[in-house]
Amino acid sequence: MAAREKSLKHRQKVVNTTFESSIDSTAVEEKLFGHAEVDEDGDDGPVVFICGKCKLPVGDSMSWDGSEDGQNQIRLKRVTDNVVVGEDTRLHEASKRSLCLIVDLFCRGCHTVLGMVYTSTPKNLDHKRFAFYFSVADIDSYVLGSASQMLAAEGPKEQPVTLEYRGIVEQQLTEMKMLVMSMAQRLEEIDTGLQDESDVA
Template identity: 85%
Template sequence: MALREKSAQHRQKSVNTTFEASSINSSTVEEKLFGHAGEDEDGDDGPVVFICGKCKLPVGDSLSWDGSEDGQNQIRLKRVTDNVLVGEDTRLYEASKKSLCLITDLFCQGCSSVLGMIYASTPKNLDHKRFAFCLNVADIDSYILGSANQMLAAEGPKEQPVTLEYRGIVEQQLTEMKMLVMSMAQRLEEIEAGL
């Protein structure tokens, strides 16, 4: 009875999750998160934010990482955002030929798409998945914090900051141009008077 009450309480919690089809698999996600492969890059990648593939609501981040399942193309998180809703119904799921599990689906609060599942009851060999948020990699996208590289033109490498020295040079050039224009205007008056 206590397990049934726990399960009912757990289903009532709302969680933020949304996924969209993606060509990446869970090993690629794990490599990006922990640098097991692809060490040729900076290696200074920031945390990863997982977002719904359809409506782009954030559903979790790599700070709550619990592992990945390559065979099922899933990632496991210990915590997710309030954008992930835990379904009401528990159903049977056959993880492998001899492994029947009870699962509850996870839904995106924004677009109601299925994002993954929670294993409520598992055989001993799958206990590591129980009560973790298993998100389908095909239904989520990700964003690495700090990966933005676009800057405004004023911040580009060719632009100079406006300093007092730079301002003085610009004012001097404007004064010289003003004197040149005035002398040309005077010369033009003299030419017109001679005609």
């Protein structure tokens, strides 16, 4: 038990200084998947992750692989073509005795660094390879189906075009046509009457 507490304290001290942020990745994970655990019938839909700067989509929750405690990162198994894996490898200290080689992840649209990929790790961190790590500070998210703004319907002109509604409109148009034709015929009769009077005079 004491060893476990010591391990937890050690994990809490480990901070990835590459991605300093005030956003907690565990809060993001709870927001994304906490409702699914509590309420199976929740209204939350899939989440699309987008570049925080230019808003290009970089991945979605269908590829979710978890989050990194205390490092403000989320982990995805797959990403979109808008994510470019860098070529320059650099050293990264995952913990005091764990040096890793990583490459940066860039946004194809604005070239912002969004996260990293572990290319070489010590044996105890092998699980970190084969995943895309995104800094929570550099990405945003959008929950599909969360749109709520609608235009208010105003009067009958905003009614949906149903067969019944279409029939009413066609009937009104026919009545208006008959009225216009009747008025045109009446004007023609008046015009003819006026011409006859002028011929007599």
